[in-house]
Amino acid sequence: MVNPSMLRSLRSAVARGSSHLARRGYASDAVPERKVAVLGAAGGIGQPLSLLMKLNPLVTSLSLYDIAGTPGVAADVSHINTRSEVVGYQGEEELGKALEGSDVVIIPAGVPRKPGMTRDDLFNINAGIVKSLCTAIAKYCPNALVNMISNPVNSTVPIAAEVFKKAGTYNEKKLFGVTTLDVVRAKTFYAGKAKVPVAEVNVPVVGGHAGITILPLFSQATPKANLGDDDIKALTKRTQDGGTEVVEAKAGKGSATLSMAYAGALFADACLKGLNGVPDVVECSFVQSNVTELPFFASKVRLGKNGVEEVLGLGPLSDYENQGLESLKPELKSSIEKGINFANKS
Numbered sequence: 001m002v003n004p005s006m007l008r009s010l011r012s013a014v015a016r017g018s019s020h021l022a023r024r025g026y027a028s029d030a031v032p033e034r035k036v037a038v039l040g041a042a043g044g045i046g047q048p049l050s051l052l053m054k055l056n057p058l059v060t061s062l063s064l065y066d067i068a069g070t071p072g073v074a075a076d077v078s079h080i081n082t083r084s085e086v087v088g089y090q091g092e093e094e095l096g097k098a099l100e101g102s103d104v105v106i107i108p109a110g111v112p113r114k115p116g117m118t119r120d121d122l123f124n125i126n127a128g129i130v131k132s133l134c135t136a137i138a139k140y141c142p143n144a145l146v147n148m149i150s151n152p153v154n155s156t157v158p159i160a161a162e163v164f165k166k167a168g169t170y171n172e173k174k175l176f177g178v179t180t181l182d183v184v185r186a187k188t189f190y191a192g193k194a195k196v197p198v199a200e201v202n203v204p205v206v207g208g209h210a211g212i213t214i215l216p217l218f219s220q221a222t223p224k225a226n227l228g229d230d231d232i233k234a235l236t237k238r239t240q241d242g243g244t245e246v247v248e249a250k251a252g253k254g255s256a257t258l259s260m261a262y263a264g265a266l267f268a269d270a271c272l273k274g275l276n277g278v279p280d281v282v283e284c285s286f287v288q289s290n291v292t293e294l295p296f297f298a299s300k301v302r303l304g305k306n307g308v309e310e311v312l313g314l315g316p317l318s319d320y321e322n323q324g325l326e327s328l329k330p331e332l333k334s335s336i337e338k339g340i341n342f343a344n345k346s
C-alpha cells in the first residue's frame, strides 16, 4: 500500500525534476536525450526505481532489463504520461540491446540479505552476477556511468573496475558505488534527534557501505545542533545498522527496497545533472580515491560532464570520527581485495 511518505517522495521527485528544468530555462524537449538502463528492473528495488526514473524528466529512454519479469514491469511503467520511452528486455540474449547507447546504467541485480546475514554473505552469488553484467557493459556501452547498488558494494565496485580494466574500458570517473541510502538515513535520523527540518539537513557519509565501514560525519552536519557524545554515538550506530534494521523488520522478505529506490533515483538524477552540465552537483559515493590509502573510498564527489569531476576530501573530523576512520580501514581493505581477487581469478 502506498503511504503518505511514499507519496511525498514521489511528488518531490517529480517536483525536483520539473523545477530543475524550469531553473535551467528550457522546455523538457530541449533537454539532452539520455538513456538510462536499470539491470535487475523486476526486483524489489528495480520496480520502484524504474517508476522513479520514469518520473525523471531528464530521462528520454528507459531500458528495463532483468532475467525475467521485465515485459510486465515495462508495460506497466510505460503507461505513465512522462517524457521517456520505456522498453523491457528479458534474458541474457536481450542484454546487449538493453545496454546499447546508455548514458547511465543502474545495477540493483542480485540477491538481498535475510536476517542474520552480512552483506558479505551475498558475495558468492552477487559477485558472479555483477561480473557478467559488467562484461556486457564493457562491450555494449563502455562510456556509460555505472551506478552499482548490488551488495556487497565494498567488493562489487572493485569487481566492476577489474572487469572494465581487463576489457580496456575502465574509466575511474565513471564507476560509482551507490551509498546514497546511508546519507538519506543519516539525514533522517539526525533531523529526528536534532529536531531540525529534515529537508534542510546535510550530513556527509564516508568510507564504505557495510557496518562499521559506513562512517557518518555528524560533526559536519548542518544545521548545527548541540548534540552530546552519546547522541552522536547512537546516531552513528543507527546509521551503520540501518540496513540491518530493515532486514530484521522485513523478517526474511528481503532488505531495503523503497528507500533504496528513492536513494538510487536521487543519485542517478545527480549523475544526469552532471552529464548535462549543471554546476556544483555534489553527492557522496564509493569511488576510486586518493582520499585515504585505500584504492576505493566513499566521500563527497563533484559530478560533471564526464562523471567524477573531483573527489573531495574528508574535511575536519572529530576524534570519534578519526577513530571510526582508522577502525574501518582493515575491513574495507579486505572487502576491496576480495573483489579484486575474485575478478582476476575467475
Ligand SMILES: NC(=O)c1ccc[n+]([C@@H]2O[C@H](COP(=O)([O-])OP(=O)(O)OC[C@H]3O[C@@H](n4cnc5c(N)ncnc54)[C@H](O)[C@@H]3O)[C@@H](O)[C@H]2O)c1
Binding pocket: 039, 040, 041, 042, 043, 044, 045, 046, 065, 066, 067, 068, 108, 109, 110, 111, 112, 113, 122, 126, 129, 133, 148, 149, 150, 151, 152, 153, 178, 179, 180, 181, 182, 209, 254, 255, 256, 257, 260
Ligand atoms: N547499495 C545499497 O545501499 C543497497 C540497498 C538495498 C539493497 N541493496 C542490494 O541490492 C540488491 C538487490 O536487492 P533487491 O531487494 O532488489 O533484490 P530482489 O531479489 O528483490 O531483486 C533482484 C533482481 O535482480 C534480478 N537478477 C538476478 N540476477 C540477474 C542478472 N544476472 N541480470 C539481471 N537481473 C538479475 C532478479 O531477477 C531480481 O528481479 C541486493 O544485492 C541488495 O543487497 C543495496
Ligand SMILES: O=C(O)C[C@H](O)C(=O)O
Binding pocket: 112, 113, 119, 151, 181, 242, 243, 244, 246, 247, 255, 256
Ligand atoms: O542492508 C542491506 O543488506 C541492504 C542495503 O545495503 C541497505 O543498506 O539497506
